[in-house]
Every structure is written in structure tokens, then in C-alpha cells.
Amino acid sequence: MTTEELKALTVNKSVDARGTSCPGPLLAAKKAIGQIEEGQVMEVLSADEGTRRDIPKWCTKKGYEYLGTLEEAGYYKIFLKK
């Protein structure tokens, strides 16, 4: 997805994991994914560089769709669809 498309996404669930380090954000994402329905979009906010590589791997394993990552000031917004 392009930056514009990502920005325009309707996010059903936002997980702020900026206060944790690896594997905290992944853990937060795992906990939160149960709260959304199939087809809904979740964003994970993480200041941890490793997380932007980890989340796509997790998505592949779990069969979720990784949509892309936006770089914000000092953190990343990682989008995925359940």
C-alpha cells in the first residue's frame, strides 16, 4: 500500500506499544488481535525498529495481511488486516 492509502485507512483498533521493547510490541499485538473481527484493520505503534520487521513475519505465520508501515516522528505505525 502507498503512504496515502495507509494514511486513509480506517483503523478499527490501535495498539500503542511505544513503551515496550522487543518482544513487547509483538505481545501487545497478539493480545489485541483477538479484539477485532476478520477483515478489520489494526495498527501497532512501536518505537522499536525490530518490530516493523517482526510484525510482517507474524502476519505471514498467522495468515493476517500486512498492509504497510508509516514512519512517524520517533516511532512506526504498522498496519495489518485480520
Next chain:
Amino acid sequence: MSETVEQRIDALEKKVKQLQSQRKDRLSMVIFSNDMDKILAAMVIAVGAAAMDTEVKLFFTFWAISALRDKNKKTKGKDMKSKMFGAMLPHGIDQLKLSKMNMEGMGKDMIKGIMKKKNIASPREMLTTAGELGVQIDICEMSMDLMGFKKEEMIDYPNLGYCGVATFLADAGESSVQLFI
């Protein structure tokens, strides 16, 4: 006589089933060291795997068992050598040393300070999280006996068991990932 397509599919399906039953989505890890850094690395991998819904089995052996002691639990009836081991090894996961640059604890305290600042979970916090995620911990019976540790001095952990090498090998043989730390 050549095989029909159906026969070949049947054979392949059988093979796939066999392969699936051999390797489970499971991480089996031997934790041997009681160095704080190594235990931390082991716990990060364990919790990370559990977060990815991989089944995790940790096999604590040798020095690592001292990390699972509860410093508030007292034991009775130990012989002299067991008492010596008990006194010289760390009393639980908060008392571990660094494998490098420990410098009589200065290095360790520095690392702990940095970890706190950078929001990196401590080994104890990781252990608690592991428990919540259903990570199984098995302690090697033989090492317990060797070091004179008793079951009543181990921590209260939700999935704590005791086993021998055959159990580990059987578990590890079915696991997709095996590690030794």
C-alpha cells in the same frame, strides 16, 4: 503398471501427514547457563515464540536451575555440600550475574539501569509473562539432585514440571526449533 493420479495423491497426503506429525510448531530450549544476559536472551526468545503462538518448552538444567529458586523459601535437611551449593549459587532470577563485564556487580547494575530506561523487561518480568502465556518449564531431576536443590525451594510457576533427558529428547525431537543456551 503406472500409478494413477489418485494413488499418487494418496501417497503424498500420507507423507504430508507423517511430516506434520513429526515436527510441531514448538520451540524446545535447553537453558543451561545462569548468566543474567543469557537467561534474558532465552526468555526473550521464549516469550517471542509464545507471542507467535508457538508452543514453548524450556528445559532448565545445571546452573540455570538456580535462577528458578525462590529466595523466600527455606529448606530443611540438606547435607553440607548441598548447603554449600545453595549458598554460593544465585537465589533466584533477580540475583544473576552478567557473563561478561559483570565487574563485581557494577556492570550488571549498569545494564539493569539501561534496561529500565529503554523499557526492556527484566528477566523476572519475562518469566512472569512466560507463565501467563503458558510456557512450560521442565527442570532436570538429575541436576536438582546433583546440586542438592529441593522442589520446595523452587518458584511458584504455573507450568512447572520435573523430568529427565528422555522427556526433553522426545519433546525436542517433535519440535520445529531446538536451542541450547
